[in-house]
Amino acid sequence: MHSIPGRRLIMALFLIFLLLPIYWLVNMSFKTNAEIVSTMTLWPHTPTLQHYRRIFTDESWYSGYINSLEYVVINTVISIAVALPAAYAFSRYRFLGDKHLFFWLLSNRMAPAAVYALPFFNLYSAIGLFDTPWAVALAHCIFNVPLAVWILEGFVSGVPREIDETAFLDGYSFPRFFIKILVPLIASGIGVAAFFCFMFSWVELLLARTLTSVQAKPIAAIMTRTVSAAGMDWGLLAAAGVLTIIPGALVIWFVRNYIARGFALGRV
Amino acid sequence: MDKTINQKAWFLVLPVFLVVAFSAVLPLMTVVNYSMQDTFGNNQFFWNGVGWFKELLDPSTDLGGRFLASLGRNLFFSAVILAIEVPLGIVVALSMPREGWSVAACLVILALPLLIPWNVVGTIWQIFGRPDIGLLGYVLNHLGLNYNYVSNEVDAWVTVIVMDVWHWTSLVALLCYAGLKSIPDAYYQAAQIDGASRWAVFKAIQLPKMNRVLLIAVLLRFMDSFMIYTEPFVVTGGGPGNSTTFVSIELVKIALGQFDLGKAAALSLVYNLIILIVCWVFYTVMTNAGSERPVKQGAA
Numbered sequence: 360m361h362s363i364p365g366r367r368l369i370m371a372l373f374l375i376f377l378l379l380p381i382y383w384l385v386n387m388s389f390k391t392n393a394e395i396v397s398t399m400t401l402w403p404h405t406p407t408l409q410h411y412r413r414i415f416t417d418e419s420w421y422s423g424y425i426n427s428l429e430y431v432v433i434n435t436v437i438s439i440a441v442a443l444p445a446a447y448a449f450s451r452y453r454f455l456g457d458k459h460l461f462f463w464l465l466s467n468r469m470a471p472a473a474v475y476a477l478p479f480f481n482l483y484s485a486i487g488l489f490d491t492p493w494a495v496a497l498a499h500c501i502f503n504v505p506l507a508v509w510i511l512e513g514f515v516s517g518v519p520r521e522i523d524e525t526a527f528l529d530g531y532s533f534p535r536f537f538i539k540i541l542v543p544l545i546a547s548g549i550g551v552a553a554f555f556c557f558m559f560s561w562v563e564l565l566l567a568r569t570l571t572s573v574q575a576k577p578i579a580a581i582m583t584r585t586v587s588a589a590g591m592d593w594g595l596l597a598a599a600g601v602l603t604i605i606p607g608a609l610v611i612w613f614v615r616n617y618i619a620r621g622f623a624l625g626r627v
Numbered sequence: 628m629d630k631t632i633n634q635k636a637w638f639l640v641l642p643v644f645l646v647v648a649f650s651a652v653l654p655l656m657t658v659v660n661y662s663m664q665d666t667f668g669n670n671q672f673f674w675n676g677v678g679w680f681k682e683l684l685d686p687s688t689d690l691g692g693r694f695l696a697s698l699g700r701n702l703f704f705s706a707v708i709l710a711i712e713v714p715l716g717i718v719v720a721l722s723m724p725r726e727g728w729s730v731a732a733c734l735v736i737l738a739l740p741l742l743i744p745w746n747v748v749g750t751i752w753q754i755f756g757r758p759d760i761g762l763l764g765y766v767l768n769h770l771g772l773n774y775n776y777v778s779n780e781v782d783a784w785v786t787v788i789v790m791d792v793w794h795w796t797s798l799v800a801l802l803c804y805a806g807l808k809s810i811p812d813a814y815y816q817a818a819q820i821d822g823a824s825r826w827a828v829f830k831a832i833q834l835p836k837m838n839r840v841l842l843i844a845v846l847l848r849f850m851d852s853f854m855i856y857t858e859p860f861v862v863t864g865g866g867p868g869n870s871t872t873f874v875s876i877e878l879v880k881i882a883l884g885q886f887d888l889g890k891a892a893a894l895s896l897v898y899n900l901i902i903l904i905v906c907w908v909f910y911t912v913m914t915n916a917g918s919e920r921p922v923k924q925g926a927a
Binding site: 363364365366367369370373374376377378379380381383384387395396399401437440441442444445447448449451452453454455457458460461462463464465466467469470471472473474475476477478479480481482497498500501504505508558561562563564565569579582593596597600603604607608611612615616618619620622623 | 630631632633634635636637639640642643644646647649650651653654655657658715718719721722723724731733734735736737738739740741742743744745746747750751752754755759760761762763765793796797798801802804805825829840843844847850853854856857874875876878879882883888891892895898899902903905906907909910914
């Protein structure tokens, strides 16, 4: 591939620009609050784990992570489960209204969350799901289900049709073919789709905050509470932030070649 | 294409249809319902026809003024970040190393900001930009610049824009990189034989090949920046004054802050309509471009 002059320098500068703010957050999470406020230090001079210890021992903090994980996992499972058959249908068949349905799904992926905040609040209060992980999980389906369908459709289309036909000739029923043959063939695609469902549900704040109050409050909402409270606990805030980055940072290596694809809804 | 017509496929799509209909159609219907009514509390509603919509589009009223001002700010914001992120993304994609472990390392670091929760992106920049404890604010103030994003409108805007560039330029870069990688080597060899300059190679080979991914990148970035809520909300809270109050922030203020259901619903519908139009362009572009491109679909 052809590149441009000075590419190493450009790349290095850009990567530093990306990493510096993250480094600053990590740096602050290991400092004592006294050090943060009193002096400007480029690295923690008296490194401490007190903020992390506080998060892992104080229930009002660590329950936030558990609540977040709860709805994120429920949402990922629902999204993948309903999207798999649909992706197969879109990839293999033409049916009445298929294009309209595809567009409708896309338009929901793009709908502003702010528009849905209030009606969701009413809807989930009315059916008694308000302040449960299910409310947030179902609400996040609005953008994750379309996303999963689009990504999986690309992967299913990569499986040659002859495989379906051979399986049916061999006497496989449709459900058995689906589970025994198709799912293993697109396992990496399912992994990628699950990763993106997980990520988009994990990073969303507005709906998660609107649909919960006490019992199911996500970590993101707990963090914003700290911001508005008097007497900022900067170190604690930074530590909580660092911990939310970790799930993404852990799996990023495995999906590095699929990032563009996931964000472009499987179209790249 | 060789798809077979099979109406039974609807059974496979049905679960998706039901789940999305439950979380999209039902709420949208309540929004339409509210947008035609007024309430004085106590769950008493009055028919208001298209009154809210008239007010919304009339800049002399309070609602209209706020909506149109936030819409203007939002469009300006989207224009600025597109003008920065697209060229910068292309440059970064062209600067990617050619092979070896550094490719993977660059990809991982580039992807990192994309996977950080949006409110934490806000937190990172809130801390980073503070003059007392943040590296950026500290350095700028010590260079003699009076930088404070809490009290100065221009500084608040600069912070929000730089934050968005930090957060999303990688997406443009990764998309462009995917486009660049699909160019066969033969093209470059031919260009070399012709003695083409680097600029000519970029204009005649790389840019046309990146056309499609660039369109996707521009539309995605436009739509996401048009709906931006969390990041500026955490950093500036829409302030100072109303200077960084974008449409989503205004909408949430009206809907969940004041519980002005009718106004919020009317605003939601107009907002949604704008997104829907852009979305339709996006869809047409993607499906049309897809049909010209028979190879390279499946598992890459």
